[in-house]
Amino acid sequence: MTRRSDLVAYIVAGTASVAFVLLLVFSLARLLDTEAELRRNEGDNMLWAISRTQSAALLLDAEVSRHVGTISRKAAELDKRYNVMLSRLNLLSEGPQRRYMRELGLDGELEKVAGALRALEAQILEMSYGDAQTASAVHDLLQPLIEDLGRAGNQSMVRQWEATGARLDNQRAAIVQVIISIAAIIVLGAFLSFTMLRAMAEQQRIRLSLLRERETAEIYRSFVALVSHQFRTPLAVIDSAMQRVLRSGNQMPTDEIRQRASQVRYEVRGLTSLLEATLDVVRLEERQVTARPGNCHVEDLIQRVVARQSEETPERAFSLEIGNKVPQSIETDRLLAEQILDNLLSNAVKYSPVTEPVSVSVRAQNRSIFISVHDRGVGIPPEEQERVFSRFFRGHGTAGIPGTGIGLNISSQVARLLGGELSFESQAGIGSAFTLKLPEKWPGVQ
Template identity: 70%
Template sequence: MTRRRDLVAYAVAGVAIVAFAILLAFALLRLAETEAEMRRNEGDNMLWAISRAQSAALLLDSAVSRQTSLPQTDAEVERRYNVVLSRLTLLSEGPQLRYMGELGLADEIEAAARETRALEPRILGLSFGDAETAIAIHETLAPLIEGLGRAGNQSMVRQWEATGARVDRQRAAIGQVIISIVAIIVLGIFLSLTLLRAMAERQRVGQFLSRERETAELYRGFVALVSHQFRTPLAVIDSAMQRVLRSGKAMPRSEIDRRASQVRAEIAGLTNLLDATLDVVRLEAGQVTATPAQCAINELVERVKARQLAQTPGRAIRVSIADNVPPSVTTDPVLAEQILTNLLSNAVKYSPKTEPVSVSVTAENRQIRFAVEDRGIGVPHDEQAKLFSRFFRASTAQGVPGTGVGLSTSHQLAQLLGGALEFVSHAGIGSIFTLRLPDDWAGPTVQPARARAFA
């Protein structure tokens, strides 16, 4: 079903892109046609040529009249005549001749032009007082002037009609271009939304795959934990009970008590392991909340020390509290004690029995710092980034019982208290884990779920 939706989405996007290209090409074509049509001025040119020819004929007729009534040189009449001939030549060639044909005046104008050209001897021989020749020239020019006037009028009407049609075409073209642009914008919005939707879907799928990978890693880690940490105590319990069953009444009471204590110790270890695993689950599900209250710092540290000594009597645990540390801090005492218990337990577990473990409390920058230091196996530098991951155990911890959930739980609890858990560690030398808590309750903090080391 997902593949079918993807194919449909690709098909729709492809059709939209093709339509986008077609509309864009159509809009550009119509704009080019409109621009080319706006540059056409054939009617304007012809109207100008016709009007200039008519004006030249009128000026020639006026010059002939003045020549016969007023003594002047012949140069004026000859010049006017040459201008008329040049105008008539322009109208009787090429596109101009076709245009006059479209007006239905080509033959009439051509005949009048031939007659005008035939006047050359008379015009050049015109003299003062030659009224008869002047009248003959006027009668020859009159049809030409009249025809050019009709041609000018028809050209003007035709130009108006062409201009109106051109405006209508341009208006229609502009409307089509506007519609095309609106359609392009709509398609662009559609493609953008489709792209954003695809990106969101890809991000959602990526997040889903990331969660799946995390779940798979959690499952593998949990399976490894169960197979290693659960199997060994169960094997010990099973072996002890089999020995009791096989021996029956022949087993001494002291041996039965020893094996019973061993079974109870293994069961206690399994219980602690299950509790640690459930803590991780509750934290991931957001079921653990902090309840801030006044917590006496000295009492908190002494409780953690006493609990650890009850489990490992004889271990040297040194406690020091700086003079500038306030008597109490506002935090969740239960969660803070759980963090420090985990840190102190790890310090004792991963350091030689002959080496002391120290707990120091200092105050700095409105923070209370609980530092737990050991001289144990330490954590290799290339593994420190994973130290707060669930079920992770350093390579130096091989052979030492553990679940790999204590530091992950402590890291998340520190954030829940509005503080942070930091460390500095060197393989073979030891580690210092520091719990930083605000001296005044500020609520939970959000930090990346990775180890944070400090020098």
């Protein structure tokens, strides 16, 4: 089913890509046609040529009349008008102008007038005062041409208007087509973008799902190992103690019974703590743990945690150092802060020799306090440090030392819940220093 869906997605995306390219090519072609249409101005050129020829004919006719009726008229002006008239006729008798005039039915008339003018060239250029015969011949020759050119100009103007209207219609249609194509391109582009983003999101979802599955599998393996070791050992001790009591009957001394009962209670407390730690992880993930900030006296907090640990391990030595700039109190959840520090002190005692002291130092910086717990224990190798706060993780150097691998994970999450941070520095075989950073004022995070 997934392969079929992928195949359909590829076909749809490929079809959309091809349509995208075709629409681009079509839009480009239509734009090029429109640009070429804008450059076509044949009608304008012909109207200009016809009007200029008609004007030249009128000016030549007028100059011939003035030359005949004026005694001292200069021949140069007549010569100029004659040559201009011939050049205009030649312009209309060549190239595209000739084809255009042929469509109007005037190409023969133009050739006829041009030939007649050349035949009268000598008479025109040598005209003198009172030469009415030549003037009449020129007038009779030019007058029909002037009328024909006027009609040709009107026809050219009409054709130009029609061509312009058709060109505007074509351009308007081309613009509409280009707009539609651009809109289609935008839609296809949005579709392709959506398809690509959805594919990327799906790949990311699959990748995250696979990562979560791997993490879940790793957590499951770690939890199974934890249960098999941390649960089995105390249960075996409890079972052994109870079997010994049962076998002894009423003959076991009271002191031994009391000793074995204490041993059973100790193991039961360990199991209870393990279950509570596991439940704390679940509650944190379900956001069921909330902070209740209040005024917390820093020195009392530290001394209370150290005193509690001293009662549990009276053979251990502890030192406490509080900096001068540390405020007397901060705004935080005292119980959650104690939970973190209890775990840090317990780990420091657990993973360091009995002869080595555990020190606690407090300093203030940038409106935050830093509570550090130092030990001279086994330390953490560099290759294991990035997994220290992972759930159920226990390093290779912790073999034979009781623990769940949950405490630091819980402490790290609770520190963030308090708006702070839990960090550490460690060297294998030298010791570790875990530091809890807490803001002086409650940041308002939950």
